Amino acid sequence: MASYNRITAEVAAQLRAAVGEGRFFLNEEVDPNYSHDEMPIYGKYMPDAAVDVESTEEVSAIMKICAANRIPVTCRGAGTGLVGGCVPLAGGLVLCTKRMNRILEYDMDNLVVRLQPGVLLKDLAADAQKHGLMYPPDPGEKTATVGGNISTNAGGMRAVKYGVTRDYVLALTVVLADGRIVELGKSVCKTSSGYSLLHLMIGSEGTLGIITEMTLKLIPSPQYDVSCLVPFRTVEACIKAVPKIKLAKLDPQSIEFMDADIVTSSAAFTGNPIFPERVKNEDVGASILVTFTGYDEEELDQKMIRLGEIAKEADALDVLVVSTAATKKSAWAARSGFLTAIEAETKLIDEMDVVVPVDRIPVFLIYIRMLGEENGIRIRNFGHAGDGNLHIYCCSNDLEEDDFKRRVKIIMDKAYTKCAELEGQVSGEHSIGHAKMQYLRESVGEDVFELMRQIKSVFDPDCILNPGKVCDLSLSGRPA
Amino acid sequence: MLNILVCVKQIPDIDLVRMDPETGNLVREGVPTLTNPLDLNALEAAVRVKERYGGHITLITMGPPMAESTLRECLAVGGDEAVLISGRPFGGADTLSTSYSIVKAAEMLGNFDLIFCGKESMDGATGQMASQLAERFNASQISCCSKIEEISGGKIRALRTLEKGTELVEADLPCLLTVEKDNFFGRLPNLEAYLASKKAEIRVLTENTIDGLEMEKIGVPGSGTIVPEIYAPKLPEPGQIIKTGSVKTDVGRLMSLLVEKGSV
Numbered sequence: 001m002a003s004y005n006r007i008t009a010e011v012a013a014q015l016r017a018a019v020g021e022g023r024f025f026l027n028e029e030v031d032p033n034y035s036h037d038e039m040p041i042y043g044k045y046m047p048d049a050a051v052d053v054e055s056t057e058e059v060s061a062i063m064k065i066c067a068a069n070r071i072p073v074t075c076r077g078a079g080t081g082l083v084g085g086c087v088p089l090a091g092g093l094v095l096c097t098k099r100m101n102r103i104l105e106y107d108m109d110n111l112v113v114r115l116q117p118g119v120l121l122k123d124l125a126a127d128a129q130k131h132g133l134m135y136p137p138d139p140g141e142k143t144a145t146v147g148g149n150i151s152t153n154a155g156g157m158r159a160v161k162y163g164v165t166r167d168y169v170l171a172l173t174v175v176l177a178d179g180r181i182v183e184l185g186k187s188v189c190k191t192s193s194g195y196s197l198l199h200l201m202i203g204s205e206g207t208l209g210i211i212t213e214m215t216l217k218l219i220p221s222p223q224y225d226v227s228c229l230v231p232f233r234t235v236e237a238c239i240k241a242v243p244k245i246k247l248a249k250l251d252p253q254s255i256e257f258m259d260a261d262i263v264t265s266s267a268a269f270t271g272n273p274i275f276p277e278r279v280k281n282e283d284v285g286a287s288i289l290v291t292f293t294g295y296d297e298e299e300l301d302q303k304m305i306r307l308g309e310i311a312k313e314a315d316a317l318d319v320l321v322v323s324t325a326a327t328k329k330s331a332w333a334a335r336s337g338f339l340t341a342i343e344a345e346t347k348l349i350d351e352m353d354v355v356v357p358v359d360r361i362p363v364f365l366i367y368i369r370m371l372g373e374e375n376g377i378r379i380r381n382f383g384h385a386g387d388g389n390l391h392i393y394c395c396s397n398d399l400e401e402d403d404f405k406r407r408v409k410i411i412m413d414k415a416y417t418k419c420a421e422l423e424g425q426v427s428g429e430h431s432i433g434h435a436k437m438q439y440l441r442e443s444v445g446e447d448v449f450e451l452m453r454q455i456k457s458v459f460d461p462d463c464i465l466n467p468g469k470v471c472d473l474s475l476s477g478r479p480a
Numbered sequence: 481m482l483n484i485l486v487c488v489k490q491i492p493d494i495d496l497v498r499m500d501p502e503t504g505n506l507v508r509e510g511v512p513t514l515t516n517p518l519d520l521n522a523l524e525a526a527v528r529v530k531e532r533y534g535g536h537i538t539l540i541t542m543g544p545p546m547a548e549s550t551l552r553e554c555l556a557v558g559g560d561e562a563v564l565i566s567g568r569p570f571g572g573a574d575t576l577s578t579s580y581s582i583v584k585a586a587e588m589l590g591n592f593d594l595i596f597c598g599k600e601s602m603d604g605a606t607g608q609m610a611s612q613l614a615e616r617f618n619a620s621q622i623s624c625c626s627k628i629e630e631i632s633g634g635k636i637r638a639l640r641t642l643e644k645g646t647e648l649v650e651a652d653l654p655c656l657l658t659v660e661k662d663n664f665f666g667r668l669p670n671l672e673a674y675l676a677s678k679k680a681e682i683r684v685l686t687e688n689t690i691d692g693l694e695m696e697k698i699g700v701p702g703s704g705t706i707v708p709e710i711y712a713p714k715l716p717e718p719g720q721i722i723k724t725g726s727v728k729t730d731v732g733r734l735m736s737l738l739v740e741k742g743s744v
């Protein structure tokens with residue numbers, strides 16, 4: 001079990017001196033929000049100190065001090081994670097990158113952008129748009145930092161067509177646990193140059209190094225986009241249509257799934273009933289929202305016509321078109337607000353973010369509903385039907401917290417076992433943090449888990465970077 | 481079968497329109513247009529009437545040729561035919577001359593039992609058109625309609641939302657209605673209607689083709705109002721939130737700012 005030192009007055013003075021005035025906070029000066037992310041059910045852990053960094057050099061100086069004094073360091077962006085990834089389990093120092101929020105440079109010849117990790121996803125999207133460019137990864141949480149997205153290899157709605165965050169990271173500047181600064185990757189389209197430490201760093205949740213600068217790939221912004229909402233009577237019919245759409249060479253940007261319950265919750269919360277609960281006098285059981293993008297309006301019309309034919313064969317109730325600026329705004333506001341809507345109507349909440357082969361989504365959803373009913377837990381779900389990534393929320397307004405946790409554990413244990421049976425993965429895009437470590441271990445098996453631990457020890461032998469996360473057992477015995 | 485007229489307007493996206501501080505003119509270049517959202521609520525009310533009682537919905541708008549896209553959007557969600565009043569002499573019209581032009585064009589299209597309008601446009605926001613049109617059509621008017629209860633025997637019964645309650649009213653047809661947006665959230669078009677709307681014929685009426693149009697009553701000459709100047713209100717300096725996470729630091733920063741501004 002790792003042992004750490006507390007931040008003494010002397011170390012505090014060194015840390016304070018490493019950054020400018022007003023950016024080091026000790027004990028009660030620390031923002032209490034640094035004790036949790038957006039899933040507080042996994043516990044709150046206050047750090048002893050926090051620092052708002054502004055440059056790679058500052059991060060390096062801080063890591064040197066922490067390495068020399070064996071102080072644990074947990075890197076934090078906007079704190080929008082859902083698995084306790086940025087929560088300082090071992091106390092120590094929270095290193096916050098929010099102030100590193102500058103977009104440094106566009107290279108219009110190579111379509112790349114260089115930026116700091118604290119830039120928010122929505123700000124990058126808007127800024128790239130001004131240059132006629134698009135950053136394709138599109139996770140639902142737009143106020144997350146791009147650094148956080150890279151640390152979790154966030155996916156998002158456009159993954160069906162464009163892939164995930166990993167596919168757009170060309171290079172990173174990283175500060176290692178001992179304060180050394182390394183450059184991983186280059187601004188090139190392909191590489192066959194040794195182990196890819198770049199891709200090891202992506203998705204490593206701040207356990208291998210601190211990302212301080214990123215070079216990302218952009219694409220020319222598509223001129224046209226249109227979405228089709230396809231409502232079905234049942235979840236099964238809805239999901240069965242997805243492979244048919246994918247096989248039809250329509251190249252959709254996203255295929256989003258929503259069941260009737262989440263649509264009702266969202267409409268009640270937002271006052272925005274853009275997704276109909278009844279179509280042609282029939283109740284909608286589930287819908288998919290299919291989005292096409294391109295550079296030719298006629299081409300998109302042809303894709304919609306083909307989608308209409310597939311929908312008819314799949315016994316869809318109708319195909320509704322989201323084409324105007326106003327309906328697009330409404331539809332995506334409603335879709336992006338699903339989690340907020342669930343949070344607003346729920347006192348106790350826990351989540352899973354599994355990814356299964358697309359054709360097995362209905363089997364998994366039916367199983368989860370059954371588990372929810374058996375254990376007296378309300379289930380809400382939505383997700384990315386196009387890539388099999390499901391966001392499943394266990395909710396309760398009536399249970400005591402301990403009873404809720406006990407019941408949810410039963411559900412989670414069985415659900416992750418089922419996920420493994422279906423050849424799925426523990427997390428599609430929310431990552432492991434400390435909340436899902438046990439399930440990762442069971443999923444990948446002891447050999448692979450041990451390899452992960454050995455990699456961690458190469459990068460961080462004293463285990464000061466984000467202890468207790470992903471595969472790190474150094475805090476075993478501590479509450480997690 | 482009810483003959484229904486729905487009046488719609490294309491407006492610039494008001495979130496994106498800026499004012500030139502030098503000239504006081506609205507800068508509309510490059511600003512996307514949209515259909516006045518409240519008109520879409522009116523259209524939804526009309527479509528529900530058509531679905532319940534049967535009917536034919538004529539859409540009408542006045543504007544430049546590009547206003548055609550608004551008509552197509554409305555055709556896709558339930559309109560049956562669309563008419564665009566367009567021509568340079570109509571430019572610069574206020575509500576008085578616009579309502580005149582619309583009624584003169586509508587007279588050529590038949591007698592309407594029901595006329596639906598948005599409560600106001602999001603750009604001009606005068607809220608005058610509905611009452612002017614009701615007067616010119618010699619129609620009764622129900623404003624703030626939250627529900628249409630019954631249409632029969634040449635009469636309409638509807639609920640109106642008031643500040644402190646709801647009122648049930650009855651009016652003779654023809655009747656003009658404006659509706660409450662929350663009760664008439666617009667629907668999405670289905671694919672077939674959307675594709676059909678792209679190819680639909682839009683009838684264009686000009687100053688030369690509207691019967692009996694008196695030129696002195698349209699456009700700027702027909703307007704009863706003069707706008708001598710447009711200016712943007714001066715906004716107070718936006719406030720700032722100081723929240724570093726440390727009360728001590730926050731208070732320090734606040735004091736420095738107050739000293740800087742000479743307040744203490």
